[in-house]
Amino acid sequence: MNINRKPIFAANWKMNKGASETEDFVKSFLSKTQGQSFSCEIVIAPPFVSLPKLADLLHTAATGKNAHAIQIAAQNCSQFDSGAYTGEISVLMLREFFVHYVILGHSERRAIYGETDAIINAKMKKAREANLKPIFCIGETLAERESGKLESVLRTQITEGLKDLTDKDMAETVIAYEPVWAIGTGVTATSQQAQDAHAFVRSVIAELYGADTAGRIRIQYGGSVKPGNAAELMACPDIDGALIGGAALEPQSFFEIIVNGSAE
Ligand code: 13P
Numbered sequence: 001m002n003i004n005r006k007p008i009f010a011a012n013w014k015m016n017k018g019a020s021e022t023e024d025f026v027k028s029f030l031s032k033t034q035g036q037s038f039s040c041e042i043v044i045a046p047p048f049v050s051l052p053k054l055a056d057l058l059h060t061a062a063t064g065k066n067a068h069a070i071q072i073a074a075q076n077c078s079q080f081d082s083g084a085y086t087g088e089i090s091v092l093m094l095r096e097f098f099v100h101y102v103i104l105g106h107s108e109r110r111a112i113y114g115e116t117d118a119i120i121n122a123k124m125k126k127a128r129e130a131n132l133k134p135i136f137c138i139g140e141t142l143a144e145r146e147s148g149k150l151e152s153v154l155r156t157q158i159t160e161g162l163k164d165l166t167d168k169d170m171a172e173t174v175i176a177y178e179p180v181w182a183i184g185t186g187v188t189a190t191s192q193q194a195q196d197a198h199a200f201v202r203s204v205i206a207e208l209y210g211a212d213t214a215g216r217i218r219i220q221y222g223g224s225v226k227p228g229n230a231a232e233l234m235a236c237p238d239i240d241g242a243l244i245g246g247a248a249l250e251p252q253s254f255f256e257i258i259v260n261g262s263a264e
Helices: 019-033 048-063 091-095 107-113 117-129 142-146 150-161 167-171 191-209 211-216 227-234 251-262
Strands: 008-012 041-045 070-074 099-104 133-138 174-177 218-222 241-244
Touching: 008 099, 008 218, 008 251, 019 048, 019 251, 041 099, 048 070, 091 099, 091 117, 099 117, 117 133, 117 150, 133 150, 142 150, 150 191, 167 191, 167 211, 174 191, 191 211, 191 218, 191 227, 227 241, 227 251, 241 251
Parallel strands: 008 041, 008 241, 041 070, 070 099, 099 133, 133 174, 174 218, 218 241
Antiparallel strands: none
16 A cells, blocks of 8 residues: 555455345445545445446435445446447446446456457447546466466556556556456465565556556455455555455455555
8 A cells, every 4th residue: 555545445246236235235334334434445346237226325325424435336338339239338328327437357357258458448448438437457367377477468468458548547547456366266365476466567557658657556456355364465565455356245344354454
């Protein structure tokens, strides 16, 4: 953590929680955050169909002045504006539900749905056209790490995925380093492995966009983050928050990660 960058803790619910479970989670979570102030940003990324419910609950809570401001993220978006793209969701549709962030390039989208760096780049540009803030995910597989390709894999994902994005776009982008072997496995990168990767990612951003942008961009760690390891990971100088899957499905553990990870 670096005091010049506000840490960002984001729950990626993946394909979990429809509208009624979203309601249960938010009510419980808000009862924990009530009256507290955090020096970090909190984001929830539910499935698309739960976005209206989440927007509604957070809006009601905010007007009741009992909620820490929580931002809404989508888990994906289309690279196209509108038209014959069955099953897809456009950036403008997301804007209607007060979505501010969009997760792009998640390893599950890359591996299961065949999203290439070029597709992810097109989505990044489309997201920025609608003024959405991308949470741009990158990370290596175990085989890539073990064969010494960590840096080349990350470098390619960064240069191809961010191609043609401007300095202004980068000011609104968050990067999430998620080693594929640590996602949903219970195996967390050691804080040294995570810090080394984050420092490398920041150095590539410095090469592409200059030291200023690199010093400002937030880089989250993702992969089996839990209440018990959040503090150690967040103590690393180049780690600026977390993107959390499994442990963000329970209000208590998401809350504890935020508390433990944002303590100064
Ligand atoms: P887990 O926290 O379940 O390992 O998932 C991480 C992740 O993929 C968040 O995007």
